[in-house]
Amino acid sequence: MREPTVASLMTAEVIGASPDTSFQDLVRLLEENKISALPVVEDDRPVGVVSEADLLPKEEFRAGAEEPPGLFAGRAEKHRWAQSAGLTARDVMTSPVRTTTPDTPASKAARELAISGVRRLFVVDDDGVLVGVLSRRDLLSLFVREDADLRRQIQDEVFGRTLWVDPLTIGVTVAQGVVTLSGRLERRSEIDIAEHLVRSTPGVVEVHNNLRPEWDDSKPPRQTEIFG
Known part of the structure; x- marks a missing residue:
């Protein structure tokens, strides 16, 4: 019995941004499309991901109005401080991108999501070109059957x-x-x-x-x- 593959579950139409997309436009893209993250694409290949969590530091540190993290602050807090000064997708994105391929079995993709803790995998072809996105919800749709x-x-x-x-x-x-x-x-x-x-x-x-x-x-x- 053949197992479903990523290609049969993924969303092929992916909303993306370029590295030069402005901070405000990133927020608009997320809001208008009701999504929580989007890939940053250069030459049709994903080079980073911008999620809501990557944009929140702008408010957390009040665009630099708050005091910067102290000497003994953790790496995560220092990273968020750096993101708070970001003006474009290149400044705030997380990289590298976690990817999968269209012919990957669904169970393997689910395991990758579980182990990594991410909410989605971006799907690339043999040339690394972005062809889709696979979310946790896409995989759970397998259980919605009569x-x-x-x-x-x-x-x-x-x-x-x-x-x-x-x-x-x-x-x-x-x-x-x-x-x-x-x-x-x-x-x-x-x-x-x-x-x-x-x-x-x-x-x-x-x-x-x-x-x-x-x-x-x-x-x-x-x-x-x-x-x-």
Whole structure:
């Protein structure tokens, strides 16, 4: 079963800025488009990101009216102080940009977002050209599926096409993304494979596996004793 890729989930139309975009225009772009961050693009390639957090230091330090951080201030506070004096995207942007590619599996992109703590990944092609953006919300959209559609996919693809089992002999119920399996398969190993495949199906929240085997092939066959 093929996993969804970044290309199938990303937003292709990306609102961006140039390194010379003014501070006020950055604020307007975020406000008018109802977004929290945008890429800074040069020669069609992302070179930085400007988020709401990158612009807030202008108010935090009152455009330089507040006292600068002291000698023992942390690096983060000193960085925000430097941003507070910024006039253009180049001055306030965060770089480097965290990117991914269109053919990256959705699970790998989700792991990158989780580990890095960022809210979005910018999608670039083989030449580094910006082609889209993938947000946390885009990935979570995988779970917005009708139960009937999810049930049909599990029956047809997992049991019918992959395991070559008559789907009508297996009980598959889905309630709010939670899948319950019942019935019998020939071997214990098939049950383990079936559960793995169902869990890997986009949109599955949890699996309750009540399948039972005709025989347990996970145990070695018993040897027959020979008496002389």
